[in-house]
Structures are given as C-alpha cells and as structure tokens.
Amino acid sequence: xxxxxxxxxxxxxxxxxxxxxxxxxxxxxxxxxxxxxxxxxxxxxxxxxxxxxxxxxxxxxxxxxxxxxxxxxxxxxxxxxxxxxxxxxxxxxxxxxxxxxxxxxxxxxxxxxxxxxxxxxxxxxxxxxxxxxxxxxxxxxxxxxxxxxxxxxxxxxxxxxxxxxxxxxxxxxxxxxxxxxxxxxxxxxxxxxxxxxxxxxxxxxxxxxxxxxxxxxxxxxxxxxxxxxxxxxxxxxxxxxxxxxxxxxxxxxxxxxxxxxxxxxxxxxxxxxxxxxxxxxxxxxxxxxxxxxxxxxxxxxxxx
Amino acid sequence: xxxxxxxxxxxxxxxxxxxxxxxxxxxxxxxxxxxxxxxxxxxxxxxxxxxxxxxxxxxxxxxxxxxxxxxxxxxxxxxxxxxxxxxxxxxxxxxxxxxxxxxxxxxxxxxxxxxxxxxxxxxxxxxxxxxxxxxxxxxxxxxxxxxxxxxxxxxxxxxxxxxxxxxxxxxxxxxxxxxxxxxxxxxxxxxxxxxxxxxxxxxxxxxxxxxxxxxxxxxxxxxxxxxxxxxxxxxxxxxxxxxxxxxxxxxxxxxxxxxxxxxxxxxxxxxxxxxxxxxxxxxxxxxxxxxxxxxxxxxxxxxxxxxxxxxxxxxxxxxxxxxxxxxxxxxxxxxxxxxxxxxxxxxxxxxxxxxxxxxxxxxxxxxxxxxxxxxxxxxxxx
Numbered sequence: 033x034x035x036x037x038x039x040x041x042x043x044x045x046x047x048x049x050x051x052x053x054x055x056x057x058x059x060x061x062x063x064x065x066x067x068x069x070x071x072x073x074x075x076x077x078x079x080x081x082x083x084x085x086x087x088x089x090x091x092x093x094x095x096x097x098x099x100x101x102x103x104x105x106x107x108x109x110x111x112x113x114x115x116x117x118x119x120x121x122x123x124x125x126x127x128x129x130x131x132x133x134x135x136x137x138x139x140x141x142x143x144x145x146x147x148x149x150x151x152x153x154x155x156x157x158x159x160x161x162x163x164x165x166x167x168x169x170x171x172x173x174x175x176x177x178x179x180x181x182x183x184x185x186x187x188x189x190x191x192x193x194x195x196x197x198x199x200x201x202x203x204x205x206x207x208x209x210x211x212x213x214x215x216x217x218x219x220x221x222x223x224x225x226x227x228x229x230x231x232x233x234x235x236x237x238x239x240x241x242x243x244x245x246x247x248x249x250x251x252x253x254x255x256x257x258x259x260x261x262x263x264x265x266x267x268x269x270x271x272x273x274x275x276x277x278x279x280x281x282x283x284x285x286x287x288x289x290x291x292x293x294x295x296x297x298x299x300x301x302x303x304x305x306x307x308x309x310x311x312x313x314x315x316x317x318x319x320x321x322x323x324x325x326x327x328x329x330x331x332x333x334x335x336x
Numbered sequence: 337x338x339x340x341x342x343x344x345x346x347x348x349x350x351x352x353x354x355x356x357x358x359x360x361x362x363x364x365x366x367x368x369x370x371x372x373x374x375x376x377x378x379x380x381x382x383x384x385x386x387x388x389x390x391x392x393x394x395x396x397x398x399x400x401x402x403x404x405x406x407x408x409x410x411x412x413x414x415x416x417x418x419x420x421x422x423x424x425x426x427x428x429x430x431x432x433x434x435x436x437x438x439x440x441x442x443x444x445x446x447x448x449x450x451x452x453x454x455x456x457x458x459x460x461x462x463x464x465x466x467x468x469x470x471x472x473x474x475x476x477x478x479x480x481x482x483x484x485x486x487x488x489x490x491x492x493x494x495x496x497x498x499x500x501x502x503x504x505x506x507x508x509x510x511x512x513x514x515x516x517x518x519x520x521x522x523x524x525x526x527x528x529x530x531x532x533x534x535x536x537x538x539x540x541x542x543x544x545x546x547x548x549x550x551x552x553x554x555x556x557x558x559x560x561x562x563x564x565x566x567x568x569x570x571x572x573x574x575x576x577x578x579x580x581x582x583x584x585x586x587x588x589x590x591x592x593x594x595x596x597x598x599x600x601x602x603x604x605x606x607x608x609x610x611x612x613x614x615x616x617x618x619x620x621x622x623x624x625x626x627x628x629x630x631x632x633x634x635x636x637x638x639x640x641x642x643x644x645x646x647x648x649x650x651x652x653x654x655x656x657x658x659x660x661x662x663x664x665x666x667x668x669x670x671x672x673x674x675x676x677x678x679x680x681x682x683x684x685x686x687x688x689x690x691x692x693x694x695x696x697x698x699x700x701x702x703x704x705x706x707x708x709x710x711x712x713x714x715x716x717x718x
Contacts, residue, residue, distance in 0.1 A: 069540065092546060092547075094547075097435060100432065103397060105409060106395055107367060107410035107412075108540070111409070118364070
C-alpha cells in the first residue's frame, strides 16, 4: 500500500471490489495541507471502514447517525475554536480542517436540513458527497438523487413501470443558494480535476462543498473492473458535467469535445437495461432530452 | 451546616437559576434551539454571552436533533458541552440521545419538562422525560429553582466524572417560570467545584487518532451495552459523593430520595417535581391532626435505587404514588418502579397509583389531602 496515498484512509476496509469511494476519500484528503478531522454519515463508507475492533481511519473520525454528519462536524469545529482560544487543544496548538463525508441518501434526503443549517452558519468545513444515486447500503432503493428511468428495488421496472418517474434533485443549486464561497461537481474518473477542486475547497475558510460521482458496481449492475470507465462515460455524455461555482460564478471545468449519446452510458448498467425495449423508447428519448436541457441550462449559467 | 459565608440571595425563575449556574460553569460549547418552556434558559445565557460575561461557543442550530448531534460532536472533540430542551424537542432528539449515552459522552442537558402532543400543549408534565427513561441518560429531578441551580452544578460534575450524559429536570412553567428566592454560590467556588473537563480520548487529539461511533456487530455490541449499564449503575455512588461534596460548600443536602416524615409514617406518598412542595404542606397539616403520613421525593430517577427506596417504604402500610405522566398501555412509570422496589424485598403492600397534572393541570392541597385520606377514588387527579 502506498503510504502517502493511504495516510488518512488505510487498507483493510471492506468496501466492494470496484467501489469508487476509497479513491474519492484518498484524493480529497490527500490535498489537505494540515491536520484533518472527519465526520461520516451512516452509509457504505462508514460501515465498511469502521467494523469494530478495526478501523481504516488513520485520522480522527466520527460517525454519529445517518442524517447529522453536518451538525456533528459543526460541534467538533466549534469545540476546536474555543479549545484553541482557551489553549486547551489536546496535543497542543495546531491547524485542523474539518471534512464530512456522506452519500446521497445522507445528503440529498435525510441529512439535507442538517447540511443546510451547517452551511448557513458558516462553519469551517468541507462537505463531500459521494453520489451513487441511491440507497446502496440498504440494498438499492431510490433516493432523490436517483435519475429518471433508473430501476431500483423501490422503483422496479415492470409491466406498468419504467422505473423512477421523477427527475433527480439539483442539489448543487440548493447548496449554492447558501452563498458559500466554493462548491464543485466532480467525478472519480477525473482525478486531477477532483484533486484541484478538493484543494480549492479545502483552502476555503468557511463552508465548501463537493459532489463526486461514485458508481456502484453492486447496484448499478456492472463488472467490478468498470467503475472508472462508466464514470468517464457519465461526463462524456453530459450526464454528469464537471463544474464549479466560485463566489457565485459558474464555470465548466472540463467539457467533452465530442458529446456521446446518453445511451452509451446507460447501456453499460443493469439499472437501465429495461429501457432498451421498444416500449420504453420514449423514456430513453426523454432522458436524452433532460440531459440536453440540463446541460444547456448549466452553460447559460456560466455565461452570466 | 453551611460552611459557605459568601452566598448571595437572588430571586430567579427556575430557567434563570439554570442559566445562572451555567454562567458560573461556563461551558465551552452550547448548541441551542428554542422551545417553550425551555427558551428563557438559552436566551438568558445568550445575553450573558452578548454582554461578555462568558466565553462559550453557542451554536444556533436548526433543530433539536442537530442540537444534540452537535453536542455529540463537541463532546467527542473534548469540550465541556451543555444544551437544554423540552417536550417535542426532546422527542426529536430521541435517536441521538442513545448515541450520546452509548458513546459515553458527558453532555449536560437542562430540561423544562413539558407535555407531548397530540394534542399539542406547552405546559408542564413529565411525559417528555419519561419517554427517554431507557435512553441511558442519568435523570435528576428538581423541586424548585434552588434545586435547579444546585443540581445543574452537581449534574455537570457528575457527567464528566462518570462519562455519561445527564438530564437535570425541572417542571415546565411551575418551576421554569416561577420566581423564587434562592442562594447562589460565588463563581470561583462553582468553577473550583466543577473543575475543567479532561476527556479520555478526545477526537481533536490528532496525534492519537481515534474512531468514534464504529459499527459493532454480534461479536461485540452486547458487551458494549453491558458495560454501559454497569457504568450507569456505578454512577449512583459518584452522584452521592458529589452531592455530599456539594453539601459541604453549600449547606444543602441532596440524595437519591428526599424523605419527609417517613420514619413512623403509615402512609407514604411518592412523587417528584414542583408538586412536592404542595404535598409537604399537606403532610404538615395532616400531621398536625395526628395522621401518620409522610412523603418521598424522587431525586435521582436514572439510575433508580430500588434498595434505598424499599428501605424507606418497608414499614409503611400504604404507598401512594403520584405520576405526572402516563405509560399508556401499562401502569405509570413511578408506580411500576415502586412495585418493583418492594417486590425485590418481598414486600407485598397496598400501593395506590394516581396520575396528576397532565398538560399543566394544577394540583391542589385539598386533592392531595383527599388522596392521603383515601377519599379519592379516581385514578386521575384532575
């Protein structure tokens, strides 16, 4: 194991082969230039990294519950401020950056209020969302991050259903509405871009936010060797554009030269398999249309 | 005996008495969220902060769930942490109360106890705190503003001594909003009494990183919970020691149970909170008429000291239990505990159960007198 790479998050965790988040955690924390303390929402990352009596965390880490990673890190961060002020910091004075990790269930859904509160209060923390577009830890149920048309255990496809009928929530715009200095959308397949964004986000004195595309081999149903390839296709089809919002200004950080049809991405995964039938042709067309419209909207925001 | 020559008399509400004690303790982190009838505590403290009288990080969170979540974060970090709530707020915290106690975090929470909806009601009863009697928090009840002040100080020291969270409970409105005279100690004396928190494995010790809140499955979860229960039971002895030490500086005595004319009593009433004062007046009146009546006030409810209580009750012929909460579907909480206490020593006694004061309904001397005299037949004193 590369010791520098694994200095915060070590080997021995039990994440699935072909899971994206170990790379995300290491890429983000690797950009920290000071000590870090991590809070983790309940979810795949938490359960696979902290099975007592073992831990994969070589950095201070706290898990509280599902919906409260942002509130938890708020408490840790304020404790740091006052203990520093009172010269009571355990182990002496030092600079610490606070980082919270949560999945889309813990962020888009059950933890949205806690996140919103912490962003509005302006705590000095980076919140990293690893977005695998559903409740994967509980076995693949839909979240408000699940895309239109995807089949999950709670939105199965069937004779009377083509899967999820609602559009995924635009969390980036919701977070941006808190007037935070920096937020960005990144992708595990574009590590250089992710690291650059992590660096910027970690440098903020105040709240910052990253949402990182994190394919799930188990529940999106693709071979374990393919997570990077599939993540790449998400950006190449404009399904997952890479952009940042810095002091309110939108910027696309990497744009595909030749945009591929969305079906190139969809056909790689079992969760969209049912869409490739004569009956569901209109659903595929609608999905392409949604992707085009969302991207056009993003482009228009960058021109403001 | 009062060794303290430097006490000061103030007229304060129960809420203000809690805030006064907190000002002297000066917690490092206070995540706060408003709810009636607790709000005066945090408002009063916020003004102390605004006036530069205290240095505390007050986190104005967006819900009670986040208040307790932030308290868990700050306490894990190593800081001294206090919050306060009531009713729906306590119910909203329910999930994370167990995480605070299971993680062995010494958080102090002041409760202005209030009814739970539905129907919604802002007034006092004990439904909220009874709803979390199995949550692993130590629970200390207060009769009046003086006790709120004293037990806030005792509770803070106790929490940090035993590494368990503590609730100090007053009756919403009856105590939280009633002005009473009380004695307060000098700030230096309070600070010296509670000392400074030294956390065992603080999260902020980056040189010695720890993982808080891991997954523990079939091979370890059970042991964690047994350890937690043992620590909670052991906390009773520490509570007693701290209460004794507090008596030495304040002259005021607290214990597991306060007894009032119980030694020769034939009939003993058991209750807690603000109604105790009213019941004591009734005991005095009936004693003057030659009735052998007495009273027990529950002070420490979690852990519950069955042996100590049964020793007090064992010579009485009749026990009268007054609960200010229901336990819908079974018998009320105090009654159930007391049946258990007496059963454990093989005493089968006449035990009567009454419920009073739900949703802030007043209880009067005449009613308590009727209860003592066996004239009150209904289950509800309403």
